[in-house]
Amino acid sequence: MTRNIEPANLRVGSRVGKYRLDRRIGRGGFADVYAATDTLLSIKVALKIPNARWVSPELIDEFRREVKMTMALDHPNIMPIRDASFIDGHLVIVTPLAKRTLDDRMKKRMSFDTAYSLATQLVDAVACAHAAGVIHCDIKPENVLIFDDDQLRLADFGIAKAAQRTISSSGTGTLGFMAPEQAMGKPSMRSDVFSIGLVLYRMFSGKWPEYPFDWPPPGAATLRRRLHPDLIAIIRKSLEVKPRSRYANAEKLAEEWNKSRLKAVRFANRQRRQT
Known part of the structure; x- marks a missing residue:
């Protein structure tokens, strides 16, 4: 069985691009979720970062298709995706931070x-x-x-x-x-x-x-x-x-x-x- 090991550079207090990881708020088999601060805009966001072992070319292609569909859903009760890109070698999905x-x-x-x-x-x-x-x-x-x-x-x-x-x-x-x-x-x-x-x-x-x-x-x-x-x-x-x-x-x-x-x-x- 493969263990979900957190990469050494993904620790609370460290940075992924302009985002400072404030605390981890969720962990699953596919991805970890962090509360983070956008240090340029000084706003709080949520970052979903898939575990590196799942990030394959097939996942990226599938994910791009799904994200494009999601971003077309403009509704006040659907979570908007602010960004979805590779940052410092990690696939990062950025959304608003909920309570x-x-x-x-x-x-x-x-x-x-x-x-x-x-x-x-x-x-x-x-x-x-x-x-x-x-x-x-x-x-x-x-x-x-x-x-x-x-x-x-x-x-x-x-x-x-x-x-x-x-x-x-x-x-x-x-x-x-x-x-x-x-x-x-x-x-x-x-x-x-x-x-x-x-x-x-x-x-x-x-x-x-x-x-x-x-x-x-x-x-x-x-x-x-x-x-x-x-x-x-x-x-x-x-x-x-x-x-x-x-x-x-x-x-x-x-x-x-x-x-x-x-x-x-x-x-x-x-x-x-x-x-």
Whole structure:
């Protein structure tokens, strides 16, 4: 087994070009992520730096294609890529620096208003991507970043896809967040819908649905207390095991989700008054 060894010149406090590495905020099999300072502009950024052993000509070609698609997605809830280039021999992907991930945020209780706002932003982000013909393939709380004023941005479009193809040469995505067909190497927009359904269920119930995804999963009683039946029906449809029983894409999901807004808010307000 090959170990992920941090190169000697990638240490907290050192520099990569104009960027000073302030702290490491994430580590995975493919890349490390650092909070850094752009010393020329005096702004904070995040740097994703793939491990050198994965940086092959094939990865670079795949990555270029994916990044071009990502950079064409202009949406307030999609993480922009500020730069993607070789610096001091390292492939460096530069993005804005978030306050926390959705995974971190979900470890603390969320009000309905906060959860509903974040959920809506996530759905809208993926809907924008699907409208442009882009499938994310790795929607999970760690790839959902939260900024000031609870602005959400979905990250790792294309980066995750290129990384997974390079490492596994099989289905893309993260086990546990994937639709069944995606785990067999057949991802589609319906697979992204399934992953959204998993995240939404966790946000509102506090529990993760698990395979074989029989309904109702653990936490369904909490879901019924917090959500209008229309929203529950939307989440349930998103989590259908058979792809064709789900929404065809996140655009269809967003249409139904946003159509239910008034009912959802009124139901939540009524529930608050009764407690």
